[in-house]
Amino acid sequence: GGYVGAIRAAQLGFKVAIIEGRKNLGGTCMNVGCIPSKALLASTEHYHFAKERFAEHGIIAQDLTIDLGKMMARKDAVVNQLAGGLTMLMKKNKIEVINGWATLKDDHTIEVAPGEGGGEALTVEAENIILATGSAAIELPFLKCDGKKVVISDQAIALPEVPKKLVVIGGGAIGLELASVWSRLGSEVTVVEFLPQIGGSFDADVAKQTQKILEKQGLTIHTKTKVESADVGKKGVKLKASQDGKELDLEADVVLVAVGRKPNTEGLGAEAAGIKLTDRGRIAVNEKWQTSLPNVYAIGDVIDGPMLAHKAEEEGVAVAEILAGKPGHVNPEVIPGVIYTSPEVASVGMGEDAAKEQKRKIKVGKFPMAANGRAIANDATDGFVKVIADAETDRVLGLQMIAATASDLIAEAVLLMEFGGSSEDLARTVHAHPTTAESIKEAALAVEKRAIHA
DSSP: OHHHHHHHHHHTTOOOEEEESSSSSSHHHHHHSHHHHHHHHHHHHHHHHHHHTGGGGTOOOOSOOOOHHHHHHHHHHHHHHHHHHHHHHHHHTTOEEEEEEEEEEETTEEEEEEBTTBOOOEEEEOSOEEEOOOEEEOOBTTBOOOSSSEEOHHHHTSOSSOOSEEEEEOOSHHHHHHHHHHHHTTOEEEEEOSSSSSSTTSOHHHHHHHHHHHHHTTOEEEOSEEEEEEEEOSSOEEEEEEETTEEEEEEESEEEEOSOEEEOOTTTOHHHHTOOBOTTSSBOOOTTOBOSSTTEEEOGGGSSSOOOHHHHHHHHHHHHHHHTTSOOOOOGGGOOEEEOSSSEEEEEEOOHHHHHHTTOOEEEEEEEGGGOHHHHHTTOOOOEEEEEEETTTOBEEEEEEEETTHHHHHHHHHHHHHTTOBHHHHHTSOOOSSOTTHHHHHHHHHTTTOOSOO
16 A cells, blocks of 8 residues: 555655665565465465376376475565565656655654665655555464464464464464465364354355355364464474354364454554554544544555555545645445455455345346356356346446455446446446356346346
8 A cells, every 4th residue: 555655656756765773665464465475375276186186187297395495485476576566666767765664753754774685774854645554364362373383474474384283263264274275285174263154345245155165175174163262382383163052172283373453553543643543453534544643644554444555555545635735535335355266256345144134125146157167167166246236227337256256356346336237237347258247147137037057
């Protein structure tokens, strides 16, 4: 969010400086989150498909082995390539990069302490300030991270060896993605989720189908389960959990804590400078992303809303445009969410369950990937697409899907909803054949019970 907002501000003629404590720009997402985890997901998916499915395609591959060091080196190379690209973008846009940790003193003044890349202590003054400090992983009070036997996602993308047994506490996007990575590499993985379903706010049928697919791939998943205590020893970790009143004992060589993230406000000096926080500890902002100090703005994970990189990016652009007197805007109703397992799980807008809870009158269309020609040809038939539309206006309220390329396919639904499109609009749009995108068209047709291929 920060670097994107900086680039847009520079494009609009502002003199811009960006303060970052890490050696590289890009925040959590690029350095220890989205990018490195997706690199590992890609590598391990190649390996898993070669090991489990190649023979069905007439490809005989024997004695497949893993070079974990080389895999990690490739992941790091991906991050470094993008980091170098960001450095070039800063120079191209004449943005001054200050390596250091920032503390807000007032609405125009920032004190900077030396960062990971060195630098020096200095004071920065600005007409306007954007806070884009992101978030950090939440730790459990009885299970502190030691970076070896108890890890958060930052360390789980760089384990030195494949653990024999891995317990993941948390069945959200981060937990499921990293559980998939290490399971594919041979670890015995157990996922423990406190809520009745994995996947967070996805509809129950989506969560249930996703769990069934992941369990078929080798994951053990316990929902409605709470970890009560932990004993960290020299050889591993013993966990005591409860599930429906019954005690559950779990053992692991490594435990990944993936129970959520918290805003990075500690040490920022926001409250001392006069900035109000919400009850949840996030920075309070108005509809223009202004804090209680009119010249200070906040975006991304540090404010309310989903903690997603693309949400932060769009808010960064919007604030820069508002500062330039333009109508900056982000539609919170059409921010997509994705879990990058195999297959991927994606959604945008209102789900079927949420619509029913709100007593909305809706129409729902579903189409199975197993009936899609390209999915069959690609050996990727797990999942389905679901379109939720208003029963009276036919306006699409939301879309959820499980599909091999759901992270890309969801963009069509986002675009449709941004322009207030209907299920009929989607159903009458010509889709190339054969493509997995046809499953979206078919689901839209199914809203009026006129799907062609199911």
